[in-house]
Amino acid sequence: MHIKKGQEITVSITDAAYEGKGLGRIGEQVVFIKNSAPGDVVEARVIKRKKKFLEGKLLRVIQAGDVRTEPVCSHAGICGGCTWQHVTYQEQLRFKHKHVKDHIHRIGGLTDVDVLPALRSDEQLYYRNKMEYTFGDRRWLTDEEIASGEPVPDKDIAAGMHIPGRYDRILNLDECHLQIPISWQIMDFVRQYAIRNDIPPYNVVKHEGFFRNVMIRNAIYSGDLLVNIVTYEDSPDIMSDLTSALLANFPEITSVVNNVNDTWSPASEGRYENILHGPGYITETIGGYRFNISSNTFFQTNTRQAEKLYQVALDYAGLTGGELVYDLYCGVGSLTLFVSGQCKTAVGIEINRESVLKARENASENGVSNCRFETGDMKDSFTTELFDKYGKPDVIITDPPRAGMHPDVIATMLETEAKTIVYVSCNSATQARDLALLSEKYRVDAVQPVDMFPQTYHIESVAKLTLHKSG
Numbered sequence: 001m002h003i004k005k006g007q008e009i010t011v012s013i014t015d016a017a018y019e020g021k022g023l024g025r026i027g028e029q030v031v032f033i034k035n036s037a038p039g040d041v042v043e044a045r046v047i048k049r050k051k052k053f054l055e056g057k058l059l060r061v062i063q064a065g066d067v068r069t070e071p072v073c074s075h076a077g078i079c080g081g082c083t084w085q086h087v088t089y090q091e092q093l094r095f096k097h098k099h100v101k102d103h104i105h106r107i108g109g110l111t112d113v114d115v116l117p118a119l120r121s122d123e124q125l126y127y128r129n130k131m132e133y134t135f136g137d138r139r140w141l142t143d144e145e146i147a148s149g150e151p152v153p154d155k156d157i158a159a160g161m162h163i164p165g166r167y168d169r170i171l172n173l174d175e176c177h178l179q180i181p182i183s184w185q186i187m188d189f190v191r192q193y194a195i196r197n198d199i200p201p202y203n204v205v206k207h208e209g210f211f212r213n214v215m216i217r218n219a220i221y222s223g224d225l226l227v228n229i230v231t232y233e234d235s236p237d238i239m240s241d242l243t244s245a246l247l248a249n250f251p252e253i254t255s256v257v258n259n260v261n262d263t264w265s266p267a268s269e270g271r272y273e274n275i276l277h278g279p280g281y282i283t284e285t286i287g288g289y290r291f292n293i294s295s296n297t298f299f300q301t302n303t304r305q306a307e308k309l310y311q312v313a314l315d316y317a318g319l320t321g322g323e324l325v326y327d328l329y330c331g332v333g334s335l336t337l338f339v340s341g342q343c344k345t346a347v348g349i350e351i352n353r354e355s356v357l358k359a360r361e362n363a364s365e366n367g368v369s370n371c372r373f374e375t376g377d378m379k380d381s382f383t384t385e386l387f388d389k390y391g392k393p394d395v396i397i398t399d400p401p402r403a404g405m406h407p408d409v410i411a412t413m414l415e416t417e418a419k420t421i422v423y424v425s426c427n428s429a430t431q432a433r434d435l436a437l438l439s440e441k442y443r444v445d446a447v448q449p450v451d452m453f454p455q456t457y458h459i460e461s462v463a464k465l466t467l468h469k470s471g
Contacts, residue, residue: 003029005049009056013040013065016095020084020457026054033058035077037087039065067091072125073177078140080164080171081178082455093118093451096459100428100449108432110444118449118459119312121305127454129218129284130301131179132268133187135159135194135201135211136170157201159191159214178455183216186227186250190214193242202232204266210235212261213268215295217282220303224282226255228295230268234260243276254278257295269296286310289337289366297355298331302452309424309450309460310338313397316422316446316464319343323394326418328378328409333359333371335397335424340371347390348373349381379406387416397422404430410437417441421465426452428461435463443468 003009003026011024013036022036030053033044041063044056058077061068071077071085084092101115121127139158160173176184194201194211202209213230227246229239243256255278259270273280273295281294286307293299300306313335317325319342327336330348332355340346340363348371350356356375363371372390374381378400396418398405404427405413413421421442425431428449435444442465449461 003046003049003054005046007046008043008059009046009054010041010043010062011036011056013038013042016087016091016457020087020095021055029054031056034083035086036061037065037068038091039067041065073175075161075171075173075175078163078171079161079173081161081176083164084455084457089120089124089454092454092457093120095457096451097449099457100447100459100461103428103432104435104444104447106432107429108436108439108444110432110435110439113444113447115447115449118451119305119308121302121451121454123304124454125177126180127302127305128179129220129299129303130215131176131183131187132213132215133159133173133184134162134170134213135191137201137203137209138169140169140171157191157195159187159201159211179216180218182225182250182252183218186216186246186253187214189246189249190229190242193245197238199238207264208232210238215268217293217295219282219284219293221285222283223252224254224284225250225252226257226278226280226282226295227253228257228259228268230259230261230270232260232262234258234262234274236274239274239276247277255280255282259295286334287338289334289362289368291332291334291337291362292358292365293332294354294358297358298352299334300452305450305452306334309452309462310335312448312450312462313422313424314339314342316420316448316462317342317395317397318420319395324391325395325397326382326393328382328396328398328405329400330359330373331355331399333362333373335399336371336373337363337366337368339397340368343395344370345390346371347386347393349378349386350375351377379408382409382412392416393418395420395422397424399424400430402427402430404434407437410434413438414441417467419467423463423465425461425463426458428459431461431463435465438465441467441469 013022015023017023021032033056043059048055076085158170158172163169200209202212215228217226256276258274261270281292323343325346327348336348359373445464447463
C-alpha cells in the first residue's frame with residue numbers, strides 16, 4: 001500500500017515507542033503517532049514519510065484504549081513539559097520498564113541481566129522541585145485559537161514552555177501541574193507585570209528584549225521558595241520594583257535572584273547573578289542531610305523520589321564502613337553525603353565549580369568530615385594522580401549526564417578494578433552502551449529503573465556491577 005504525505009489514515013495503536021509515541025502498522029509499514037496510546041484506534045494525517053516508517057499527527061480518537069485517561073492539564077498534547085498525561089500511570093511504568101529492558105538487552109547485549117520493575121513515584125503531579133519557564137515574543141497559537149478567527153490578546157508576549165522541536169515558539173501557559181501551583185502563578189505574575197509595564201520579552205532572533213526566563217525552585221521539607229528571573233540586561237531599577245511586587249503578592253518567597261545572560265546562549269544560567277532578596281538559595285533535606293541549592297546548581301528535580309533512588313544506590317554499593325568511595329559527577333554532593341555515613345571516605349568529583357563549592361559547604365554544615373570534593377572534567381580528573389592523592393576506590397558511584405561516560409573514564413574504571421560500581425543514569429541507551437564496555441571485567445547483577453518523571457517518557461535507572469575478572 002502506497003501512502004502519501006498528507007493522506008489521512010486509520011490506525012490501531014498496539015504499543016508505545018521512542019519518546020512515548022504510539023506505534024501502529026499500516027500493512028507492513030510502521031506508523032508513529034504522538035498523543036496516542038496503546039489500544040487506541042485513531043485517525044491521523046501523515047506528516048512524515050520515510051522508507052521504513054511513517055509519522056502521523058493525531059486528528060481524533062475513534063475508539064479509546066483501556067490505558068487512555070483524561071489529562072488533568074488543558075495544555076496536554078501541545079506542551080513539551082509532560083507528554084503522557086493521556087496514559088494511565090500503570091501503563092507509563094510498564095512502558096518505562098520495557099524501555100530500559102530493551103536498551104540493556106539490545107544495545108548492551110546483556111540479555112541475562114535482570115531488569116526489575118520500575119519503582120513508582122508516590123506523587124504523579126506536583127512532584128518537581130524546579131521549573132524553568134521561557135519568555136518570548138513569538139507565541140504559539142493553538143489550532144483552536146487559529147480556527148476561532150478572533151484576535152489573540154497579547155500575542156507578542158508569551159511565557160511558558162517551548163513547543164517541542166521549536167526553540168523560537170513558546171506555548172503561553174495558563175496552568176501547570178508539574179510543580180506546586182504557586183510556581184506557574186509566579187510565572188504568570190511576571191508575565192502580567194511585563195505587559196503592564198511594557199517590558200519586552202527576549203527575541204531569540206534579534207537578540208534584544210529583557211525577560212528571558214523565570215525559574216522556580218521549592219524545597220519539599222523546609223518550604224523554601226526561590227525565584228530566579230533571567231534577563232538579557234542588568235537593570236537594577238526594573239528588578240528592584242519587580243522584586244518588591246513579587247514579595248508583596250507572594251510572601252512565601254524566601255529568595256529572589258537575577259541571572260543576567262547577555263550572551264546568545266539559551267541557557268538560563270547567567271554570566272553573573274545578583275541576589276535581590278534572601279540568601280539566594282533554598283535548603284532541602286535528603287536522608288537526614290541538609291543541602292543548600294542555588295539557582296544554577298544541579299539537584300535531582302523530584303526530591304522524594306531521589307530519596308528512593310539514593311537508597312537503591314546505597315544498597316547496591318554494599319558498604320560495610322571501611323570503603324573508599326568515589327562519586328563521579330557528584331553535583332552538590334547530595335549522593336556523596338548520603339553514602340558517607342556507611343563508608344570510611346567519600347570523594348566527589350564534579351566539573352561545575354559552583355556545585356563543588358556548595359558540596360563542600362553542605363558537608364561542613366552537616367558536620368561531615370569524611371568527604372572530599374575535587375573540581376574538573378571527569379576524563380582529566382579521574383586519573384592516577386587522583387588515586388595517588390586519595391587511593392584507589394573500593395566502590396565507584398557514577399551518575400553521568402545523558403551522553404554517558406567518556407571512553408577514557410571507562411578505561412580508568414576498568415584499570416582501578418574497584419570491587420563494585422553503581423551506575424546511575426538518566427539515559428538507559430548510553431548506560432547500556434557503557435555497561436557493555438565495563439562487562440570486560442564486571443558482571444551486571446541488576447538494573448533498577450526509578451520513575452523520577454511521571455507524565456513523561458523519561459526514566460532513571462541504577463545498575464549494580466561486581467568485579468568478576470581482574471588483571
